[in-house]
Amino acid sequence: MSKYTLNVNGQSRTVDVASDTPLMWVLRDNLDLVGTKFGCGVGKCGACTVHLNGVPTRSCMTSVSTVGRKAVVTIEGLSADGSHPLQQAWCELDVAQCGYCQPGQIMTAAALLKENPKPTDQDIDDAMDGNLCRCATYLRIRAGIKLAAGLTTAGHGGGK
Amino acid sequence: MNTPSLSRPVDRRDFLKFSAFAGGGLVLGYYLKSAGSASAAEVVKPAAGAEFKPNAFIRIAPNGVVTLVSKQPEIGQGVKTSLPMIIAEELEVNWKDVVVVQGDLDAAYGGQSAGGSRSTPNNYNEFHKLGATARTMLVEAAAQTWGVPAGECSAAGSAVHHAATKRTLKFGELVAKASTLPVPAAADVKLKDPKDFKLLGTRIGGVDNPKVVTGQPLFGMDTKLPGMLYAVYEKCPVFGGKVVSANVDAIKALPGVKDAFIIEGTANLGGLMPGVAIVADSTWAAFSARKQLKVTWDEGKAANDSWDAFTAKALELSKQPGASTVHQDGDVTTALAGAAKTVEAAYSYPFISHASIEPQNCTAWFKDGGFELWAPSQNPGGGQSAIVSQFGVPKEKVIVHLTRSGGGFGRRLSNDYILEVAAIAQKVSAPVKLTWSREDDLRHDQYRAGGFHFLKGGIDAAGKIVGWKNHFIAFGSVQAGRGGAAPALRAGTGGNLDAEQFPSKFLPNFLNEISVIECNIPMGPWRAPNNNVFSFVMQCFIDELAHAGGRDPLELRLELLAQKMSGNYDAARMTAVVKLVAAKAGWNPKKFPRGQGQGISFHFSHSGYIAQVAEVTVSKQGELKVDRFVCVCDVGQQIVNLSGAENQVQGSIIDGIGTAMFQELNLERGRMVQGNFNDYPMIRMPDAPGKVEVHFLSSNNPTTGLGEPAIPPVAPALCNAIFAACGKRVRQFPISRTDLRWS
Numbered sequence: 001m002s003k004y005t006l007n008v009n010g011q012s013r014t015v016d017v018a019s020d021t022p023l024m025w026v027l028r029d030n031l032d033l034v035g036t037k038f039g040c041g042v043g044k045c046g047a048c049t050v051h052l053n054g055v056p057t058r059s060c061m062t063s064v065s066t067v068g069r070k071a072v073v074t075i076e077g078l079s080a081d082g083s084h085p086l087q088q089a090w091c092e093l094d095v096a097q098c099g100y101c102q103p104g105q106i107m108t109a110a111a112l113l114k115e116n117p118k119p120t121d122q123d124i125d126d127a128m129d130g131n132l133c134r135c136a137t138y139l140r141i142r143a144g145i146k147l148a149a150g151l152t153t154a155g156h157g158g159g160k
Numbered sequence: 161m162n163t164p165s166l167s168r169p170v171d172r173r174d175f176l177k178f179s180a181f182a183g184g185g186l187v188l189g190y191y192l193k194s195a196g197s198a199s200a201a202e203v204v205k206p207a208a209g210a211e212f213k214p215n216a217f218i219r220i221a222p223n224g225v226v227t228l229v230s231k232q233p234e235i236g237q238g239v240k241t242s243l244p245m246i247i248a249e250e251l252e253v254n255w256k257d258v259v260v261v262q263g264d265l266d267a268a269y270g271g272q273s274a275g276g277s278r279s280t281p282n283n284y285n286e287f288h289k290l291g292a293t294a295r296t297m298l299v300e301a302a303a304q305t306w307g308v309p310a311g312e313c314s315a316a317g318s319a320v321h322h323a324a325t326k327r328t329l330k331f332g333e334l335v336a337k338a339s340t341l342p343v344p345a346a347a348d349v350k351l352k353d354p355k356d357f358k359l360l361g362t363r364i365g366g367v368d369n370p371k372v373v374t375g376q377p378l379f380g381m382d383t384k385l386p387g388m389l390y391a392v393y394e395k396c397p398v399f400g401g402k403v404v405s406a407n408v409d410a411i412k413a414l415p416g417v418k419d420a421f422i423i424e425g426t427a428n429l430g431g432l433m434p435g436v437a438i439v440a441d442s443t444w445a446a447f448s449a450r451k452q453l454k455v456t457w458d459e460g461k462a463a464n465d466s467w468d469a470f471t472a473k474a475l476e477l478s479k480q481p482g483a484s485t486v487h488q489d490g491d492v493t494t495a496l497a498g499a500a501k502t503v504e505a506a507y508s509y510p511f512i513s514h515a516s517i518e519p520q521n522c523t524a525w526f527k528d529g530g531f532e533l534w535a536p537s538q539n540p541g542g543g544q545s546a547i548v549s550q551f552g553v554p555k556e557k558v559i560v561h562l563t564r565s566g567g568g569f570g571r572r573l574s575n576d577y578i579l580e581v582a583a584i585a586q587k588v589s590a591p592v593k594l595t596w597s598r599e600d601d602l603r604h605d606q607y608r609a610g611g612f613h614f615l616k617g618g619i620d621a622a623g624k625i626v627g628w629k630n631h632f633i634a635f636g637s638v639q640a641g642r643g644g645a646a647p648a649l650r651a652g653t654g655g656n657l658d659a660e661q662f663p664s665k666f667l668p669n670f671l672n673e674i675s676v677i678e679c680n681i682p683m684g685p686w687r688a689p690n691n692n693v694f695s696f697v698m699q700c701f702i703d704e705l706a707h708a709g710g711r712d713p714l715e716l717r718l719e720l721l722a723q724k725m726s727g728n729y730d731a732a733r734m735t736a737v738v739k740l741v742a743a744k745a746g747w748n749p750k751k752f753p754r755g756q757g758q759g760i761s762f763h764f765s766h767s768g769y770i771a772q773v774a775e776v777t778v779s780k781q782g783e784l785k786v787d788r789f790v791c792v793c794d795v796g797q798q799i800v801n802l803s804g805a806e807n808q809v810q811g812s813i814i815d816g817i818g819t820a821m822f823q824e825l826n827l828e829r830g831r832m833v834q835g836n837f838n839d840y841p842m843i844r845m846p847d848a849p850g851k852v853e854v855h856f857l858s859s860n861n862p863t864t865g866l867g868e869p870a871i872p873p874v875a876p877a878l879c880n881a882i883f884a885a886c887g888k889r890v891r892q893f894p895i896s897r898t899d900l901r902w903s
Contacts, residue, residue, distance in 0.1 A: 001415070018415060018444065025444040029390070034382040035375015037566070038443075039517050040598040044837035047517060075375035087373040094365040094803045097811055098236025099372035100379060100518045100566030125846040132837065134517040134567045135236050136814035137807065138848040 004064050008033070009077025015064070023067055024048040024059035027074060035075035035103045039132070046131030049104040050074050056111040075103035078110060085148035086110055095144045097135035105131050109145045118149055212335040214294040214343055216268040217247060217287075224318060224332030226253045228260050231269035232279045233538050234368070235568030237867040238804035239279045241367045243287055245801055249359045250291025250352055252315035253331065260367040265540040265560035272562075274538045275573050275685065277766040277865030280800060284863050292349040301337035302329045354798060363803035368564065380536030380563040383523040385591040389418055391584045392446045393594060395435040395604055398459040398830035400427060400680045402434045406455040411438055414452060416445025423583050429682040430606055432550055432579040439588050443595055462680035462830040467510065467610070470827070473677050474612040474633040478506070482631050482673025483649075487659035489725065495627030495669030499618025503708045507613040507697045509893040510824040511635075511832075513605040514686055515842060518566020520577040520601055523593040524585035530557025531582055532591075536565035536572060543575035547582050570654070570685035574606040599835040606684025607825065609635045609655025613697045623709025625720065627669040630697070632657045635683065636676040649676050652683030654690060661694050662764065663702065665727040666720050681827065687815070688868035691765035692875075696820070696893070699761040699876030704889065713749070713880060714742050714760050729764060730861075737771040737792045737857055738762050744855055745773035745790035749884050755779065755902070756787075759880025761873040767862070768869030769794040772813070774877035778886040782901035784821070786849040786878065789813045791870060792856075796863040799856050808866040809854045816874025818843025821895045 005014045008031060015030045022041075027033040027050070036059055039047035043058040050059045051073040078084045082091075086106045089095075096102045105128065112119055112127040119127070124145050133141065146152045211227075212220040219227040228247050234240035244260045263269050271282065295315045302320035303310035306327060313322050319330045354360075371378050396402065403422045411420040418439045425434035436455055440446035496502055523534040530553055537543050540560045547558050565572055581594035596604075611634050618627040634651035641650060651657070657674055659665075664672060686692065706716040717738060724731040741747075742760065749758045755778055762771035775788040791809055799805045822841040826833040834840040879890040886902040 017442070018448065020448070021442075021444045025442065029442045029444070032384065033375070034377050034384075037379075037517075038381060038519065038595070040837050041447075042598070042836050042838060045517065075373075079374075082370055082374045090373045091365055091369045094363065094369065094807065096236075096366055096369060096372045097238070097807055098517065098565065098567045099366070099368060102372050103375045106373060121850075128845045130844075132517060132842050132844060134515060134569075134815075134842065136811040136818065136843060136848065138814060138843075138845045139810050139852060140807065141845065 002065070004067070006064070006067055006072055007069055008072045009074060017064055019063065019065040021064045022060050023050070023062040023064050023072070026064050027059060033074050033076050037100055037103060039101065045101070046108060047101045047104040049107040049131065051107060051111060054111065054114065056108045075107055078106065084110065086113070086144065089144040089148040093140050093144050093147060095137055095140040097137055101131060101133050105133065105141055109141070109148070113145070113149055118151060119145065210335065210339060212338045214297055214338070215290055217290050218251070218294050220294070220331055220335055222332050222335045224257055224330055226251065226258050226318070226331065228258055229263040229269070230260050231263040231272050232283070233272065233274040233540065233562055233565060233568070233572070234262065235274055235538055235565040235572065237274065237279070237568070237808065238366060238801060239274065241364055242801040242804055243279065243283055244367070245359055245364060246284060246287035247291035249357055250288050251295050252317070254318045255359060255364060257318045262562055262564070264562055265544060272541055273573070274568065275570065277768070277868040280865040281767060281862055288351050289346045289349060292351050293344060293346060296344055296349045297338045297341050298331055298334050300341055301334040305329060305334070305337055361799050361802055364801050365803065378564040379518055379566050380523070380534060381518055381521050381566065381595070383534040383563060383593060385523065385525065388523065388591045388593055389439050389441065389588055390443045390446045391437055391439045391581065391592050391594045392450050392597070393435050393437050393580050393584065394450060394453055394455060395433045396457045396459060397603060398457070398463050399429055399682060400462055401457045401459040403436060404456040404458050406436045406453065408436065411449050411453055414449040416440045416442055417449045419588060420449070421587060429680065430574050430576055430684065431546065432583055433576065435580070437584045439584065439592060446595075447597070459830060460680070465679060465827060465830045467827040470610075470635070470677055470679065471508075471612075477633050477675045477677070478612070478614040478631055480675070483675040484673065486632070486657050486672040486674050487664045488671050489665065489667065490669035492627045492629045492669045492671040496616060496618040496629065499626050500621045501708055502616060502618045503704050504616045505701060505704055505891055507615065507700070507891045509610055509693050509696065511607045511610045511681065511827065512686065512819065512823045512825055513602045513607060513840065514567075514569040514571035515602065515840065516565070516567030516569060516571050519598055520571075520596040521594055522578050522581040523591060524581040525591035526582070526585040529553065530559070531585065532559045532561070533578065533582070534561045534563055535578055536563045537575060537578060538565065538568045538570070538572040539575060542573070543578040546575045546579055550579055551582060551586065569687040570689060571605065574684050576606070598837070602825070602835055602840055603832045604682070606682045608686030608689070608692070609652050609683045611635065611655055611693060615697070615701050617701060617705045619705055619709040623706070623711040623716065625667060625705055625716070628663060628667050629671045630673070632672065632674045634674055634676050635679050635681065637678060637680070649678055651676050654683055654685045655693070656690060657694060658690070660727055660729065662698055662729065663720055665725050665729065666723055668725065680830075688765055688871040691763060691872040695761065695763040695872030696875040696879065699763065699873065700879050700891070703759070703876070703880045703883065707883070714738070714747055717760070717762065730769065733769045733794050733859055733861070734762055734764060734771070736859070737769050737794050740855065740857055741771040741773050741790055741792040744792060744853065747773060752884065755885055757881045757884025757886070759877045759882070759884055761876035761880060763869070763872040765872055766869040767795070767864035768866065770870050770873050772873040772877040774881040776878065776881040776885055778882060778888075778900050778902065780902055782899060784882065784895065784900060786817055786847070788851040788853070789849055789874075789877070790853045793854070793866070793870060794857045794859045794861070795866055795869065796861040797858055798863040800863065805856065805866050806854050809870045810852045812868070812870035813852050813874050814843060814848045816871050817849070817878060818847065820875040820878055820893055821847065824894050
């Protein structure tokens with residue numbers, strides 16, 4: 001066991017864990033930030049996506065010992081109050097079915113929009129390829145990203 | 161969510177206080193506002209003071225907040241939003257005044273299993289009555305307050321109005337008076353005329369959306385209790401195998417490990433299978449210790465089974481008559497002998513997994529001679545019964561809290577993981593959460609069964625189908641039949657052909673027969689069980705016969721639907737959806753250039769009549785791109801939540817495409833080969849079609865569910881479009897096994 005002081009959602013958090021513990025389990029079990037989801041453990045589903053210094057990262061494949069002072073942002077820290085344009089678009093369009101993968105989808109999409117505020121359909125498909133949605137809400141995820149980017153206005157295709 | 165908030169520590173006393181409400185479902189003191197905002201700060205609190213509780217599902221607080229209990233498991237099918245909408249419609253409450261809470265398992269709520277797309281039809285009428293009863297009482301309370309006849313008063317907008325005197329009392333103001341009134345008999349309350357519905361049929365966002373998008377605890381996996389331990393459970397990779405020995409003493413010495421032990425288990429493939437449990441102080445400590453686990457297994461009778469051997473067996477069986485007849489009309493042998501043309505084809509599909517994105521998990525606490533569970537389950541009553549019979553505890557000592565599930569698709573109708581955590585919890589003196597790895601999930605599923613079909617069809621000179629024969633080779637085991645029939649070799653759950661599968665009972669000379677291969681693979685219902693594969697076979701073979709006879713695939717289908725002989729299949733409803741989908745899609749397969757194609761299919765299952773048209777592009781190199789899907793659904797009179805309904809159908813279509821294109825599990829040496837999403841590919845965004853158009857055709861029939869019936873027509877519409885595009889007939893799943901290159 002070793003102590004690690006992490007910068008999570010702007011706060012300094014110290015944990016005492018095995019050095020090979022994936023950041024995902026530190027967030028979930030030690031810091032009670034359960035919005036970061038366990039889906040596959042091998043970086044193939046994207047449900048565990050967080051930002052490390054702004055870069056979308058699979059936290060299930062990131063050992064806590066490699067995080068250092070990098071800024072970790074989880075879905076809980078994406079906005080203080082659920083007001084990120086993607087969070088609002090997801091509610092406006094009623095994107096989720098089961099909802100389990102959606103924090104990871106939103107974190108990947110947030111990184112995309114920061115890099116590329118007006119993505120094309122191809123840009124969106126390329127960026128989101130690593131995030132599985134077993135309920136297959138892909139059409140509304142696409143629409144949610146476009147709505148958050150201001151490329152469309154809300155309307156048909158979601159819930160109010 | 162019924163577990164305490166995880167964002168702050170919860171002490172044991174608080175926790176017990178929460179738990180004490182297990183029967184009623186109202187556990188947390190506040191809930192996020194249900195719709196329209198993701199703001200975590202915005203909460204609606206029922207005010208202190210006595211609530212009006214006309215039944216187990218409705219509570220109205222003096223401040224006007226209406227709490228509605230959702231009793232059904234929420235697995236992504238949207239019932240936590242749609243069923244309360246039905247109550248709200250009749251209650252005449254503004255949706256913004258409603259908070260929805262998840263009910264625990266409680267006999268007061270009636271049945272609580274979410275399967276067979278039955279949550280809506282089983283509760284639709286009853287939920288109307290629940291809302292109407294409360295509304296009737298509120299109107300009576302206002303009438304008595306004003307001293308006017310109730311018939312002069314009406315409810316609307318969370319209030320009761322007396323039009324003649326322009327007086328209004330809000331629901332909250334009527335709580336005290338309404339609570340003193342007798343509850344009228346359900347037969348005495350008047351339901352709304354559907355033409356007056358304001359809420360049903362509109363688009364309402366999921367009540368948990370704000371929590372979903374801000375990552376708050378909702379799912380079984382998110383459960384955390386004070387002092388909770390974390391468990392993993394290793395089972396034999398060969399189904400039915402038993403533990404001979406394991407290095408549990410070495411495991412117990414590993415960092416963070418609290419205990420490790422062998423569980424003897426049973427031979428029930430859907431029950432408590434034998435295995436080795438590791439309990440630790442964190443999930444990762446348990447996962448890490450498992451890597452050091454060494455188990456000697458008695459792999460049992462299935463250790464040499466393989467898909468390849470089963471395939472050879474199926475080919476051998478296909479040369480013999482079927483072991484039993486599923487349905488027969490007329491004399492198919494004579495009809496085929498006299499046909500102008502015959503077509504023979506063999507279809508097959510592999511075992512596949514549900515692969516719910518949230519791996520199986522459950523939290524249990526064994527104390528005071530009973531169990532308390534926090535379960536992501538589609539079938540919590542089944543879980544409770546299974547625990548009662550496995551551990552011999554009384555039913556009232558098994559408390560089940562329902563969490564949201566990260567997908568179900570039928571997987572969580574089986575309660576194997578609940579039995580496992582209960583067995584583990586019995587041996588540790590703390591709450592314990594069992595977490596399956598993805599590999600556990602793919603290698604220990606209750607699988608969608610594979611199968612083989614050997615078909616022969618005949619057409620006359622006009623291309624009309626004159627004979628149809630299908631020898632279905634199923635997978636199964638020796639089991640008792642329905643109604644206590646003696647044990648015999650029977651097809652497994654989710655892979656059993658019945659006498660109603662179209663075109664059964666539409667052809668005068670018809671034979672469906674079945675032979676069963678015995679295996680030891682766990683099988684269970686997978687989204688639209690049976691139908692999800694039989695539709696592929698039947699609707700594609702109909703297409704083969706259409707092309708063989710030079711007939712338009714739509715026209716031949718309509719001809720078939722017009723010649724119903726017997727059974728409950730509503731051919732008129734299906735004809736209507738088929739005609740509408742053709743119109744909406746602009747059915748005209750001849751307009752497409754080579755390399756592009758249009759395919760059509762229809763299927764009835766789960767009380768839904770669904771037709772679909774697919775449009776695809778197949779490159780000369782054989783790359784498949786799905787361009788467009790058009791779908792028409794007749795699921796009865798009323799769409800409950802338009803947003804949720806459309807989401808279910810769009811998701812079903814993309815799920816159906818992905819399943820057909822990519823999914824297969826291979827069995828070697830008695831074990832499933834694939835273990836994670838690197839070798840078990842799921843559909844991703846780039847393979848989702850750009851356009852999926854969903855139309856609902858209302859009919860004067862009972863309102864029914866949409867979690868499943870849109871799945872079965874997807875694969876045949878897709879495969880028929882592929883044939884139209886490039887002349888390659890897909891007769892095997894996954895589609896990736898068929899060479900689609902053309903020149």
